[in-house]
Amino acid sequence: MKQKSYLSEKLHDQLVNILGKDHIKTDHDSLQTFGRDWTCAYTPDPLAIVFPTSIGQVQAIVKLAIIEKIPLVPSGGRTGLSGGAVAINKELVVSFDKMNKIVEFDAFSRTVKCQAGVITAELQKFADEHDLYYPVDFASSGSSQIGGNISTNAGGIKVMKYGMTRQWVAGLTVVTGQGDILDLNHGLQKNNTGYDLRQLFIGAEGTLGFIVEAVMRLTQKPDDLQVMVMGVHNFSDIMHVLDTFQNNLDLTAFEFFSDKALEKVTQHQNLQYPLDTPASYYILLEFEDVSKNSNTVAYELFDECLNKGWGLDGIMSQNLSQNKSLWQLREGIAESISIGATYKYDISTVISKTPDCLNALETLINAQHPEFETIWFGHIGDGNVHLNLLKPASLEETEFLSQCNTLSKAIYAIVARFHGSISAEHGIGLIKKEYLSYTRSAEEITLMKQIKKSFDPHNLFNPNKIFDQA
Numbered sequence: 001m002k003q004k005s006y007l008s009e010k011l012h013d014q015l016v017n018i019l020g021k022d023h024i025k026t027d028h029d030s031l032q033t034f035g036r037d038w039t040c041a042y043t044p045d046p047l048a049i050v051f052p053t054s055i056g057q058v059q060a061i062v063k064l065a066i067i068e069k070i071p072l073v074p075s076g077g078r079t080g081l082s083g084g085a086v087a088i089n090k091e092l093v094v095s096f097d098k099m100n101k102i103v104e105f106d107a108f109s110r111t112v113k114c115q116a117g118v119i120t121a122e123l124q125k126f127a128d129e130h131d132l133y134y135p136v137d138f139a140s141s142g143s144s145q146i147g148g149n150i151s152t153n154a155g156g157i158k159v160m161k162y163g164m165t166r167q168w169v170a171g172l173t174v175v176t177g178q179g180d181i182l183d184l185n186h187g188l189q190k191n192n193t194g195y196d197l198r199q200l201f202i203g204a205e206g207t208l209g210f211i212v213e214a215v216m217r218l219t220q221k222p223d224d225l226q227v228m229v230m231g232v233h234n235f236s237d238i239m240h241v242l243d244t245f246q247n248n249l250d251l252t253a254f255e256f257f258s259d260k261a262l263e264k265v266t267q268h269q270n271l272q273y274p275l276d277t278p279a280s281y282y283i284l285l286e287f288e289d290v291s292k293n294s295n296t297v298a299y300e301l302f303d304e305c306l307n308k309g310w311g312l313d314g315i316m317s318q319n320l321s322q323n324k325s326l327w328q329l330r331e332g333i334a335e336s337i338s339i340g341a342t343y344k345y346d347i348s349t350v351i352s353k354t355p356d357c358l359n360a361l362e363t364l365i366n367a368q369h370p371e372f373e374t375i376w377f378g379h380i381g382d383g384n385v386h387l388n389l390l391k392p393a394s395l396e397e398t399e400f401l402s403q404c405n406t407l408s409k410a411i412y413a414i415v416a417r418f419h420g421s422i423s424a425e426h427g428i429g430l431i432k433k434e435y436l437s438y439t440r441s442a443e444e445i446t447l448m449k450q451i452k453k454s455f456d457p458h459n460l461f462n463p464n465k466i467f468d469q470a
């Protein structure tokens with residue numbers, strides 16, 4: 001089909017020279033699909049979508065973009081929740097869908113070199129097939145890509161034991177805004193030779209350049225995993241339960257969700273309530289059966305929590321299928337509330353301050369917007385909570401968003417008071433740009449802008465994401 005978008009004939013021909021004609025899309029559906037991420041908050045308006053298949057092609061695209069002054073949007077699995085991969089200003093979207101190969105496996109070093117477009121779940125599967133483990137995991141790992149995970153420094157459900165994506169990146173190949181290819185760290189475990197530029201690309205949300213390949217670390221598989229769900233009264237009790245369990249068992253996850261979240265997910269996915277006794281909040285904890293008597297210890301700890309009044313009721317999985325069903329209660333929540341308009345927060349504090357911060361937020365929302373349905377869930381074991389406000393049926397969407405934007409300032413002021421983060425794992429993108437100063441100082445933002453200028457002097461990569469480049 002002849003290109004429809006704003007792409008000139010000349011530019012189209014130049015891109016065809018680099019990529020071949022089958023790797024450029026300008027039809028309406030592709031522009032709409034590849035011009036947005038999971039936020040769906042913006043109207044896509046890209047110039048075109050291109051699908052390079054090699055590092056050389058990516059470099060040629062950047063060199064062309066420098067000459068023709070074309071802004072670029074790196075695009076992974078588009079599961080991002082911050083508007084990082086959206087194109088709303090006639091940018092060229094560079095999709096890594098066709099750079100999706102595992103390039104090399106080094107069994108001795110336990111590393112895998114992947115192209116940026118490898119799907120997260122494919123890397124997990126590859127590790128499993130080699131009797132190893134890639135531990136970064138979350139509900140969208142079946143669609144998200146390694147390049148996107150690195151660019152957002154993705155976290156997920158196992159952070160308390162295994163850390164964020166950053167911990168698993170041993171090397172990166174990037175194409176900068178000057179069109180240079182940098183091979184950073186070469187998979188080395190130890191390399192103290194000046195600034196570690198690799199770290200700057202991790203979590204940069206595509207603002208410094210393209211990640212084209214990554215050397216990812218793997219680790220040994222965990223022993224048998226057991227899952228327990230426990231009902232609790234309040235945020236403070238959650239912390240007592242965390243303390244009790246993490247002092248005695250090897251926890252791999254400690255998640256929580258509110259009663260409203262449980263109601264949504266059970267309805268949406270047609271699941272059973274896990275417990276007979278109703279509770280305000282539910283903890284899902286997972287532990288590794290290292291000593292082979294961990295189940296006995298877990299039951300004793302559960303009794304202790306009940307006796308101290310922190311826990312109300314609980315259930316422990318007896319087999320793999322029950323593990324999965326219990327996890328489904330937590331993993332299905334995001335999808336179950338994505339049906340109507342939802343305003344999402346992704347905040348974190350140090351764990352010791354989490355209950356006080358969450359209580360302050362709950363008091364604020366109840367006072368200012370008692371009509372909003374509030375859904376809490378998240379990775380509370382590492383201090384990261386997802387707060388979701390659902391639009392009341394009586395309110396127009398624009399009015400709801402405007403009220404949430406006003407409320408956000410009060411919410412982020414509380415988070416700042418606790419020295420927390422306004423974005424624990426999803427990034428800033430477009431959606432949280434105006435609130436960045438609640439977590440980062442003016443001096444830090446100035447330095448970030450200078451770093452961007454060094455890597456991307458023509459301001460081509462994801463312009464005006466994270467901050468406006470004045």
Ligand SMILES: Cc1cc2nc3c(=O)[nH]c(=O)nc-3n(C[C@H](O)[C@H](O)[C@H](O)COP(=O)(O)OP(=O)(O)OC[C@H]3O[C@@H](n4cnc5c(N)ncnc54)[C@H](O)[C@@H]3O)c2cc1C
Nearest residue numbers: 076077078079080084138145147148149151155156206211
């Ligand atoms: C149901 C659901 C659950 C989720 N749960 C979690 C969770 O628990 N933890 C968590 O951290 N996130 C979670 N997310 C958010 C999201 O999945 C992650 O941010 C993920 O890392 C995004 O990867 P992606 O490939 O989809 O990236 P995209 O959305 O395509 O892009 C994300 C950012 O990275 C940039 N980018 C993409 N590829 C490249 C590249 N090759 N080079 C340079 N920049 C690039 C984009 O420009 C954009 O700024 C969830 C999302 C959904 C929909």
